[in-house]
Amino acid sequence: VNHLLGIKYLMESDIQLIFETADHFKEVINRSIKKVPSLRDITIANIFFENSTRTKLSFELAEKRLSADVINFSASQSSVKKGETLIDTVNNILSMKVDMVVMRHPNPGAGIFLSKHVKASIVNAGDGAHEHPTQALLDSYSIRERLGDVAGKNVVIVGDILHSRVALSNIFALKLQGANVKVCGPKTLLPKYVASLGVGVETNLRKALEWCDVANMLRIQNERLDISYFPTTREYTQQFGVNKQLLDSLDKEIVIMHPGPINRGVEITSDVADSKQSIILNQVENGVAIRMAVIYLLASKIKQ
Numbered sequence: 001v002n003h004l005l006g007i008k009y010l011m012e013s014d015i016q017l018i019f020e021t022a023d024h025f026k027e028v029i030n031r032s033i034k035k036v037p038s039l040r041d042i043t044i045a046n047i048f049f050e051n052s053t054r055t056k057l058s059f060e061l062a063e064k065r066l067s068a069d070v071i072n073f074s075a076s077q078s079s080v081k082k083g084e085t086l087i088d089t090v091n092n093i094l095s096m097k098v099d100m101v102v103m104r105h106p107n108p109g110a111g112i113f114l115s116k117h118v119k120a121s122i123v124n125a126g127d128g129a130h131e132h133p134t135q136a137l138l139d140s141y142s143i144r145e146r147l148g149d150v151a152g153k154n155v156v157i158v159g160d161i162l163h164s165r166v167a168l169s170n171i172f173a174l175k176l177q178g179a180n181v182k183v184c185g186p187k188t189l190l191p192k193y194v195a196s197l198g199v200g201v202e203t204n205l206r207k208a209l210e211w212c213d214v215a216n217m218l219r220i221q222n223e224r225l226d227i228s229y230f231p232t233t234r235e236y237t238q239q240f241g242v243n244k245q246l247l248d249s250l251d252k253e254i255v256i257m258h259p260g261p262i263n264r265g266v267e268i269t270s271d272v273a274d275s276k277q278s279i280i281l282n283q284v285e286n287g288v289a290i291r292m293a294v295i296y297l298l299a300s301k302i303k304q
């Protein structure tokens with residue numbers, strides 16, 4: 001397969017290969033070797049139809065560290081605004097001899113659709129509320145780095161599961177690797193199908209935190225929510241926000257994760273986000289090595 005469209009399409013051995021490749025690139029970066037010549041003959045287009053800080057910058061950095069040629073496309077400043085379709089847009093980019101497309105799009109399945117209509121390797125950088133595969137890979141990689149392994153660990157994903165591509169990709173990735181997974185949040189933000197994915201469901205945050213080794217705190221996505229999902233942000237924070245007092249009252253030290261961007265004081269307080277229990281910036285750091293690994297492995301198939 002020449003694409004990374006979702007974790008759903010991967011096997012456990014694919015994840016291990018990506019992690020071993022990322023280990024190698026992380027070790028290279030840590031030796032202050034910031035550029036390797038691996039992809040000198042590959043051209044990559046990063047096309048973003050939604051805003052991004054971490055994903056966009058770390059894909060670009062990963063590509064540059066592999067010596068690929070990179071072009072960046074922001075839909076809001078493009079002829080998409082004049083009505084050009086997704087397929088026309090991408091085919092025009094590909095006619096300039098681009099080999100790989102990294103795409104973020106607000107529509108679930110946009111990457112899958114594109115992969116069926118254009119001749120290029122597609123990497124899904126987030127498609128609506130569907131999947132965000134590289135985020136889940138870097139999340140599991142960061143758990144492995146902090147706790148030694150993902151298998152057998154208890155991981156709770158807290159918050160807006162209903163609208164979260166990070167949640168779905170993490171559930172697939174964690175289950176594949178043998179972790180025990182629960183989701184926790186208000187009933188209105190917990191889709192009924194999660195139980196069918198082999199995931200526990202909890203609406204009491206304290207119970208979820210007492211059970212887990214790792215809590216992945218999702219962002220409340222104000223852009224996808226309305227009042228019908230939860231009465232007020234303040235009430236959400238009272239029931240599902242993590243603060244230092246709550247963490248200190250547990251009888252063990254759990255690992256805190258967040259995909260970013262953080263709503264400080266809503267799903268997580270600053271003293272938790274910036275504490276030694278938090279691996280939030282490790283996740284961002286690992287995002288570069290993981291994306292280097294994904295691009296390198298896909299590009300090696302293009303070269304064959």
Ligand code: CP
Nearest residue numbers: 052053054055259260
């Ligand atoms: N985690 C994540 O996808 O962040 P960005 O939206 O800033 O890329």
